[in-house]
Amino acid sequence: xxxxxxxxxxxxxxxxxxxxxxxxxxxxxxxxxxxxxxxxxxxxxxxxxxxxxxxxxxxxxxxxxxxxxxxxxxxxxxxxxxxxxxxxxxxxxxxxxxxxxxxxxxxxxxxxxxxxxxxxxxxxxxxxxxxxxxxxxxxxxxxxxxxxxxxxxxxxxxxxxxxxxxxxxxxxxxxxxxxxxxxxxxxxxxxxxxxxxxxxxxxxxxxxxxxxxxxxxxxxxxxxxxxxxxxxxxxxxxxxxxxxxxxxxxxxxxxxxxxxxxxxxxxxxxxxxxxxxxxxxxxxxxxxxxxxxxxxxxxxxxxxxxxxxxxxxxxxxxxxxxxxxxxxxxxxxxxxxxxxxxxxxxxxxxxxxxxxxxxxxxxxxxxxxxxxxxxxxxxxxxxxxxxxxxx
Amino acid sequence: xxxxxxxxxxxxxxxxxxxxxxxxxxxxxxxxxxxxxxxxxxxxxxxxxxxxxxxxxxxxxxxxxxxxxxxxxxxxxxxxxxxxxxxxxxxxxxxxxxxxxxxxxxxxxxxxxxxxxxxxxxxxxxxxxxxxxxxxxxxxxxxxxxxxxxxxxxxxxxxxxxxxxxxxxxxxxxxxxxxxxxxxxxxxxxxxxxxxxxxxxxxxxxxxxxxxxxxxxxxxxxxxxxxxxxxxxxxxxxxxxxxxxxxxxxxxxxxxxxxxxxxxxxxxxxxxxxxxxxxxxxxxxxxxxxxxxxxxxxxxxxxxxxxxxx
Numbered sequence: 001x002x003x004x005x006x007x008x009x010x011x012x013x014x015x016x017x018x019x020x021x022x023x024x025x026x027x028x029x030x031x032x033x034x035x036x037x038x039x040x041x042x043x044x045x046x047x048x049x050x051x052x053x054x055x056x057x058x059x060x061x062x063x064x065x066x067x068x069x070x071x072x073x074x075x076x077x078x079x080x081x082x083x084x085x086x087x088x089x090x091x092x093x094x095x096x097x098x099x100x101x102x103x104x105x106x107x108x109x110x111x112x113x114x115x116x117x118x119x120x121x122x123x124x125x126x127x128x129x130x131x132x133x134x135x136x137x138x139x140x141x142x143x144x145x146x147x148x149x150x151x152x153x154x155x156x157x158x159x160x161x162x163x164x165x166x167x168x169x170x171x172x173x174x175x176x177x178x179x180x181x182x183x184x185x186x187x188x189x190x191x192x193x194x195x196x197x198x199x200x201x202x203x204x205x206x207x208x209x210x211x212x213x214x215x216x217x218x219x220x221x222x223x224x225x226x227x228x229x230x231x232x233x234x235x236x237x238x239x240x241x242x243x244x245x246x247x248x249x250x251x252x253x254x255x256x257x258x259x260x261x262x263x264x265x266x267x268x269x270x271x272x273x274x275x276x277x278x279x280x281x282x283x284x285x286x287x288x289x290x291x292x293x294x295x296x297x298x299x300x301x302x303x304x305x306x307x308x309x310x311x312x313x314x315x316x317x318x319x320x321x322x323x324x325x326x327x328x329x330x331x332x333x334x335x336x337x338x339x340x341x342x343x344x345x346x347x348x349x350x351x352x353x354x355x356x357x358x359x360x361x362x363x364x365x366x367x368x369x370x371x372x373x374x375x376x377x378x379x380x381x382x383x384x385x386x387x388x389x390x391x
Numbered sequence: 392x393x394x395x396x397x398x399x400x401x402x403x404x405x406x407x408x409x410x411x412x413x414x415x416x417x418x419x420x421x422x423x424x425x426x427x428x429x430x431x432x433x434x435x436x437x438x439x440x441x442x443x444x445x446x447x448x449x450x451x452x453x454x455x456x457x458x459x460x461x462x463x464x465x466x467x468x469x470x471x472x473x474x475x476x477x478x479x480x481x482x483x484x485x486x487x488x489x490x491x492x493x494x495x496x497x498x499x500x501x502x503x504x505x506x507x508x509x510x511x512x513x514x515x516x517x518x519x520x521x522x523x524x525x526x527x528x529x530x531x532x533x534x535x536x537x538x539x540x541x542x543x544x545x546x547x548x549x550x551x552x553x554x555x556x557x558x559x560x561x562x563x564x565x566x567x568x569x570x571x572x573x574x575x576x577x578x579x580x581x582x583x584x585x586x587x588x589x590x591x592x593x594x595x596x597x598x599x600x601x602x603x604x605x606x607x608x609x610x611x612x613x614x615x616x617x618x619x620x621x622x623x624x625x626x627x628x629x630x631x632x633x634x635x636x637x638x639x640x641x642x643x644x645x646x647x648x649x650x651x652x653x654x655x656x657x658x659x660x661x662x663x664x665x666x667x668x669x670x671x672x673x674x675x676x677x678x679x680x681x682x683x684x685x686x687x688x689x690x691x692x693x694x695x696x697x698x699x700x701x
Binding site: 068 | 434435436437439446447450451452453454455457458459460461462463464465467468470471472473474475476477478479480481482483485486488489492494511512514515518519
């Protein structure tokens with residue numbers, strides 16, 4: 001085993017990319033992602049990391065340069081946040097459809113306007129359908145571990161997909177946590193070299209990115225859909241291997257004190273930590289409350305979500321993004337859809353909170369639990385609320 | 392000279408990166424230009440191609456005209472993709488992951504993909520000093536989408552979004568000087584070229600590939616469909632553009648301007664305009680105005696060449 005050190009989570013993510021022996025980093029600075037790429041630039045400048053750092057002129061070019069380096073077979077990493085992820089938007093679809101295993105850390109941030117550099121998950125939700133594998137971290141250790149795993153998952157010949165690692169901006173990226181770092185040789189053992197099967201090479205010329213008329217486009221998209229769905233099994237396989245090697249185990253949906261819970265909270269990312277404290281408090285008061293933490297956002301773990309919900313009577317879904325004018329928060333909407341066909345399903349209540357960096361405290365989680373029982377009684381299942389809005 | 396030009400092209404290398412049988416329009420000057428560029432580039436090359444005519448005519452899935460490794464992703468990012476390819480090859484060679492075969496990296500785009508939507512990515516790639524050659528195939532409008540004006544469309548040309556009418560002469564702005572923008576990045580090599588002068592063009596492509604660092608070659612690409620000219624006149628129109636001074640051929644090596652061929656005294660502009668439907672509506676006054684600008688631009692260029700450095 002390696003050593004446990006106190007380090008800022010952004011730096012730990014950069015260290016993960018370094019220990020993964022990344023070849024190319026193409027990145028554009030944006031708050032709150034900056035500490036990740038600054039650290040990578042430092043590692044390259046000091047010679048600790050043998051990589052090319054391409055200081056591109058925009059996020060659109062960052063992801064485009066990643067396409068280029070990945071397509072010649074280089075191990076490729078980038079990081080962005082909020083507006084940057086949005087500027088990359090059209091390139092994200094190309095990365096997944098071309099099956100290029102690019103690994104990207106996203107320091108989740110709110111979207112303008114009004115300008116807000118603080119954390120929420122609007123950026124993550126806006127790129128929901130781009131065909132990337134999307135994995136959400138709750139703490140620094142997870143951010144490190146899951147970044148290392150992401151390379152092994154994405155580059156697996158059965159997968160060959162880009163992977164996004166989501167870490168809440170500031171709330172997670174800027175905190176210092178004790179993180180256990182494995183030894184380099186342990187990472188090397190876990191992570192085989194990248195062997196992209198069809199790199200651009202004059203010795204074996206291939207055409208990448210041919211245009212596709214209506215007669216073939218649907219089939220191309222179907223192939224992508226089958227591929228992304230099938231990746232879940234392989235993701236679980238690699239997480240299990242990681243667990244064996246390093247003793248930390250990851251699942252598509254993590255459960256906390258869900259045994260016998262009548263009410264379940266469901267969160268994504270760093271707010272799970274606060275929610276755990278709230279659940280402990282409520283449990284100590286004799287309330288049967290548990291917590292679900294969604295880790296795998298794409299491919300969506302339908303089966304695991306259904307199993308995790310079990311016999312709960314009320315399910316509270318917390319979204320840190322708003323589907324404006326739509327059915328409530330995006331996660332709320334998807335969870336409800338995933339459970340719709342179940343014979344026995346809980347009443348589902350959605351809250352949108354924690355937008356643009358606003359904190360959600362333990363007391364507010366408690367209030368949500370209380371409010372959900374009122375809503376469940378009166379409003380039925382269509383209810384969602386923006387929580388904590390100042391009147 | 393006329394006859395030499397016709398037969399000399401047959402002396403070009405036989406290899407074809409862009410295979411015959413693609414779907415370009417009859418008389419496409421750009422397809423000819425790309426083919427010549429590929430001959431000059433040889434086989435040890437990776438091409439990043441922007442969305443545009445050349446991508447559409449050559450790559451309908453599951454067919455391809457490309458006999459060299461080729462990638463198309465989006466419209467505005469071809470220079471960025473090429474910079475990723477170049478960086479990837481460089482580091483992998485350094486780390487010993489992939490052998491260094493001296494593979495060259497080429498980015499290709501049309502005038503819209505270069506001087507409009509792709510300008511930022513191009514500027515970034517040039518400024519970062521990637522060792523790549525960027526070739527702009529300039530047919531002076533968005534031809535692939537149906538002849539809409541770009542910033543490279545010349546003054547007075549009628550396009551579908553700069554149509555000539557009672558209140559309009561067509562394009563109301565002067566053509567953006569894209570090579571000058573490339574020169575402003577102080578890169579080692581910038582050139583203008585035309586497939587109507589095939590050996591000059593192939594030499595320039597080779598030079599652009601050979602220099603250490605970024606190079607930019609701006610290639611005049613006659614478009615019979617968009618310019619409403621006879622398909623059999625494409626090569627002649629390319630020559631006329633040079634002979635009238637509309638598109639002078641020159642190189643800028645390490646900041647030093649050099650005319651590839653001095654066409655003074657310039658032929659009258661009308662010799663070039665009258666063969667194209669896109670200029671048919673122009674009044675004598677407008678033609679005079681454009682003629683004056685062509686002459687003054689040509690004189691300015693000659694001054695730059697005379698003084699050596701900008």
